[in-house]
Amino acid sequence: MQITSSIHAINIPFVVPTPAGQINRSVNVFLYCGAKITLIDSGVAGSEQYIYSYLEQIGLQPINIEHLVLTHSHPDHVGAAKEIQRATGCRVSAHIAERNWIEDTNLQEKERPVPGFHTLVGGSVTVDNLLYGGESILVDQGISLEVIHTPGHSAGSISLWCPSDKVLFTGDAVLVPGDMPIFDNYPSAVDSLKKLENIALEWSLSAWDEPKQTAEAKILFTESIDWLKKINATVHKVSKMRGVGDYMEICRDVVAELRLPQFAVNPLVARSLMSCLAE
Numbered sequence: 001m002q003i004t005s006s007i008h009a010i011n012i013p014f015v016v017p018t019p020a021g022q023i024n025r026s027v028n029v030f031l032y033c034g035a036k037i038t039l040i041d042s043g044v045a046g047s048e049q050y051i052y053s054y055l056e057q058i059g060l061q062p063i064n065i066e067h068l069v070l071t072h073s074h075p076d077h078v079g080a081a082k083e084i085q086r087a088t089g090c091r092v093s094a095h096i097a098e099r100n101w102i103e104d105t106n107l108q109e110k111e112r113p114v115p116g117f118h119t120l121v122g123g124s125v126t127v128d129n130l131l132y133g134g135e136s137i138l139v140d141q142g143i144s145l146e147v148i149h150t151p152g153h154s155a156g157s158i159s160l161w162c163p164s165d166k167v168l169f170t171g172d173a174v175l176v177p178g179d180m181p182i183f184d185n186y187p188s189a190v191d192s193l194k195k196l197e198n199i200a201l202e203w204s205l206s207a208w209d210e211p212k213q214t215a216e217a218k219i220l221f222t223e224s225i226d227w228l229k230k231i232n233a234t235v236h237k238v239s240k241m242r243g244v245g246d247y248m249e250i251c252r253d254v255v256a257e258l259r260l261p262q263f264a265v266n267p268l269v270a271r272s273l274m275s276c277l278a279e
């Protein structure tokens with residue numbers, strides 16, 4: 001899908017195999033196509049097929065992918081990075097706080113065991129260019145993406161702002177209201193959203209959601225902050241009733257209260273919910 005004259009979005013479906021059955025999900029990756037091609041996130045293992053065929057459809061050569069910028073280290077963002085780097089020789093950029101899990105995906109699996117990790121992630125890749133937030137990444141002559149550190153979903157999550165096209169790439173920083181809550185740090189997640197909601201954008205492009213234009217994006221940011229606050233309030237209410245005991249029991253009760261699907265009772269969501277009690 002073409003967003004602006006240079007920016008394209010590709011939606012890539014994938015399956016998460018869990019003990020309770022398969023979960024069908026999808027992830028968006030983005031392309032900035034100038035004199036060279038910058039890819040924002042790689043999708044899960046095998047996503048390179050979708051990316052290469054999209055580029056060929058619009059008359060571009062996959063080998064011209066010069067730079068892969070990873071918004072963070074999770075499987076649906078880094079899964080195809082190793083293969084794309086191998087095939088194109090592209091540079092890889094990511095925030096320093098995500099480096100360990102990108103450069104050692106076995107460590108990531110050990111510390112954050114997503115079901116079916118090895119079907120989703122093709123392997124580790126070296127980060128050539130470490131980001132801290134505040135940098136400008138040149139994507140075409142005179143055109144840059146500004147790196148905004150937006151922690152919360154993960155410690156080194158970044159968003160990218162393209163002032164010339166007025167496009168904001170948010171990775172997983174913006175929670176989809178009503179969808180599974182996945183974050184590492186509740187206060188940081190709220191602060192990051194507040195940082196993003198004041199940007200005078202024309203497009204907000206998230207990894208999980210449809211591309212949103214100005215008015216819709218404003219609503220989404222507000223609803224996402226409200227959703228986080230509702231999750232936080234529910235976790236506090238449930239833990240007060242139950243006592244801070246078995247975190248999976250708290251997760252089960254919170255999922256029921258929030259009317260989330262049953263598969264949201266899982267260790268990843270439980271870990272997110274526990275971060276509300278960390279302060």
Ligand SMILES: [Zn+2]
Binds near residue numbers: 074
């Ligand atoms: Zn993520």
